[in-house]
Amino acid sequence: MALSAIEVNQLKQAPAVEGVLPVVLGRWSPRAFAPREVSSADLKKLFEAARWAASSFNEQPWRFLAGRRGSSAYKKIFDSLVERNQAWAGSAPVLILGVAKSTFSHSGSPNRVALYDLGAAAALLCLQATALGLSAHQMAGFDPGAARAAFGIPENFIAGAVIALGYQGEPSTLPDEQFIAAEIAPRTRRPWNESFLSAWDEPLDLG
Amino acid sequence: MALSAIEVNQLKQAPAVEGVLPVVLGRWSPRAFAPREVSSADLKKLFEAARWAASSFNEQPWRFLAGRRGSSAYKKIFDSLVERNQAWAGSAPVLILGVAKSTFSHSGSPNRVALYDLGAAAALLCLQATALGLSAHQMAGFDPGAARAAFGIPENFIAGAVIALGYQGEPSTLPDEQFIAAEIAPRTRRPWNESFLSAWDEPLDLG
Numbered sequence: 001m002a003l004s005a006i007e008v009n010q011l012k013q014a015p016a017v018e019g020v021l022p023v024v025l026g027r028w029s030p031r032a033f034a035p036r037e038v039s040s041a042d043l044k045k046l047f048e049a050a051r052w053a054a055s056s057f058n059e060q061p062w063r064f065l066a067g068r069r070g071s072s073a074y075k076k077i078f079d080s081l082v083e084r085n086q087a088w089a090g091s092a093p094v095l096i097l098g099v100a101k102s103t104f105s106h107s108g109s110p111n112r113v114a115l116y117d118l119g120a121a122a123a124l125l126c127l128q129a130t131a132l133g134l135s136a137h138q139m140a141g142f143d144p145g146a147a148r149a150a151f152g153i154p155e156n157f158i159a160g161a162v163i164a165l166g167y168q169g170e171p172s173t174l175p176d177e178q179f180i181a182a183e184i185a186p187r188t189r190r191p192w193n194e195s196f197l198s199a200w201d202e203p204l205d206l207g
Numbered sequence: 208m209a210l211s212a213i214e215v216n217q218l219k220q221a222p223a224v225e226g227v228l229p230v231v232l233g234r235w236s237p238r239a240f241a242p243r244e245v246s247s248a249d250l251k252k253l254f255e256a257a258r259w260a261a262s263s264f265n266e267q268p269w270r271f272l273a274g275r276r277g278s279s280a281y282k283k284i285f286d287s288l289v290e291r292n293q294a295w296a297g298s299a300p301v302l303i304l305g306v307a308k309s310t311f312s313h314s315g316s317p318n319r320v321a322l323y324d325l326g327a328a329a330a331l332l333c334l335q336a337t338a339l340g341l342s343a344h345q346m347a348g349f350d351p352g353a354a355r356a357a358f359g360i361p362e363n364f365i366a367g368a369v370i371a372l373g374y375q376g377e378p379s380t381l382p383d384e385q386f387i388a389a390e391i392a393p394r395t396r397r398p399w400n401e402s403f404l405s406a407w408d409e410p411l412d413l414g
Contacts, residue, residue, distance in 0.1 A: 014259050017252060021338050023228065024256045024331055040413040045224060047399035049231045052221050053330060056347040056368075060396060064403045066411050073405045096403075113347045116367050119326030123260060124231055127334070131228050140263040140320045152407050160323050161263075189267060192254035196271045196303075198280045200359050204273050206247040 003184050005032070005170050012187055027130040028187055029137040031179050032169035033091040037068070042132050043094070046165075049128035053121035061101040061114040062121040065151055069093050076150040077162055082141040085162075087175050089139070092164035097147055098122050099157045118160045125163065135168040210391050212239070212377050219394055234337040235394055236344040238295040238386050239376035244275075245301050249339050253372075256335035260328035268308040268321040269328040272358055276300050283357040284369055289348040292369075294382050296346070299371035304354055305329050306364045325367045332370065342375040 003011070014025040047064075055061060067073030069092075077095040078086065089095065098121070100114035111117075126136040144159035153159070171183040193203040210218070221232040254271075262268060274280025276299075284302040285293065296302065305328070307321035318324075333343040351366035360366070378390040400410040 017255050019249075019252050019339060020255050021230065021335055024259055024335065027259070027261075029261055042226075043413055044399065045226050047403050048224050048227050051396045051399050051402060052231055052234070052394075054234070054236055054333065054345055056345075058395070060402065062402055065405070065407075066403050067405055071405065112351075113322070113326070113368055115320070115322040116326035116329070116347075119320070119323035120330035122323070123327035123330040124334075126261065127331075128228055128231065132226060138261055138263075140323075144319075154407075161320055187259075188265070189258045192251065192258050195258060195267065195269055196254050196273050198272070198274055198278065200272070200361075206250055 003171055005034070005168050008171055008184055009168060011184065014187060023127050023130045027127055028135075030135045030168045031088040031137060031183055032171050032174050033093065033135070033164065033166035034169040035091075036167045037093050038134060038166060042134065045132060046125045046128045046134075050121045050125040053117065053124050055117040055120070056111060056113045057104060057106060059101065059104055059111060059117070061111055062118045063099050063101070063157065064096050065099070066094065066096040077142075077147065080142045080147040080150065081139065081162060082143070085139050085141045088179055089137075089164045091169060091173065092137070092166045094165040096163040096165060097151075098160040098163065099153055100160055101156060102158050103156045115158065115160055122161060122163060129165060133167070134165060137164045138162070139164065210378055212241070212375050215378055215391055216375060218391065221394060230334050230337045234334055235342075237342045237375045238344060238390055239378050239381050240298040240300065240342070240371070240373035241376040242298075243300070243374045245341060245373060249341065250301070252339060253332045253335045253341075257328040257332040260324065260331050262324040262327070263318060263320045264311060264313060266308070266311055266318060266324070268318055269325045270306050270308070270364065271303050272306070273301065273303040284349075284354065287349045287354040287357065288346065288369060289350070292346050292348045295386055296344075296369075296371045298376060298380065299344070299373045301372040303370040303372060304358075305367040305370065306360055307367055308363060309365050310363045322365065322367055329368060329370060336372060340374070341372060344371045345369070346371065
């Protein structure tokens with residue numbers, strides 16, 4: 001199973017559906033990253049996409065701590081990852097930690113959808129990565145407390161996910177067979193009518 | 208200020224940046240919807256886009272209760288909205304309530320990023336709407352308890368947001384001047400370097 005990065009990328013494409021955004025169907029989350037830097041110009045485009053996400057009261061609750069490999073921020077984020085993610089994520093040239101402000105700035109009251117809005121901004125960042133030929137892999141597997149301590153994140157911000165970013169690499173560079181198997185497995189999702197419902201546990205009927 | 212729907216849509220476009228997905232820059236959240244149905248074929252494309260979102264452990268924690276105007280689901284969702292949202296959202300031909308499973312199916316343990324992943328799936332749905340010439344407006348302004356009671360949503364699912372969906376309408380159809388003013392105001396966001404940081408309160412420097 002010596003699949004190349006290009007073959008894997010083809011394998012990971014969701015089936016084409018006419019009219020559905022190719023960038024949505026083509027986005028997936030590699031663990032193997034190539035030894036290639038991401039330009040500052042491209043990073044700015046990712047950040048531009050993220051900032052235009054929708055948010056409740058236009059709070060834009062998202063903050064992203066980000067760094068290139070070698071920076072203090074990168075090390076702090078990497079050190080917060082669980083061991084199983086550290087095993088591969090160090091090949092990504094950029095790491096980004098997304099956090100969300102859990103209170104509204106205009107009122108101080110709790111923002112119930114802070115993580116929801118952070119997830120939206122991160123999703124746009126990852127889609128924009130795909131559009132630029134980059135790849136992103138989001139991880140919940142890190143220690144939010146360690147990240148909070150390392151960066152001095154205030155109490156009214158909550159950690160979301162870490163994003164590993166870079167160019168997709170060769171699966172053979174991954175540290176073990178389990179990672180390689182995941183890297184070359186097709187993506188799977190439930191059919192849409194198991195998630196879109198007209199009543200609880202009743203699929204929406206669109207004919 | 209008798210701006211047409213087309214003029215408003217132009218006004219709402221974020222400034223073009225070369226290489227940034229036009230669909231990201233062009234997506235915005237109208238309150239005025241046209242009296243025009245959304246086809247089942249287009250709804251399926253929206254749901255297709257949503258289901259390919261990333262999620263922790265590929266849990267796909269999202270469920271969406273959805274209905275066309277006139278359906279029982281639509282009425283339940285509409286009835287859960289706060290009064291200020293009921294004032295305009297009834298013009299949308301489709302309402303969708305996103306909820307997230309707050310525990311992992313494989314382990315039963317809490318899923319810290321359930322709302323984050325729901326927000327990502329909803330973001331893809333809304334982007335796909337823009338790609339099809341549709342518009343979506345997400346709202347946190349509803350009563351999650353009322354929605355839970357109306358649909359019998361289990362305790363281990365948490366409500367995210369309601370999405371009003373349809374074709375953008377004429378601002379003049381909105382019920383009051385405050386809505387019209389919001390409809391024709393340009394979109395605003397913080398600059399990216401106020402959200403992307405190298406240390407807490409320190410903008411990332413990309414030269």
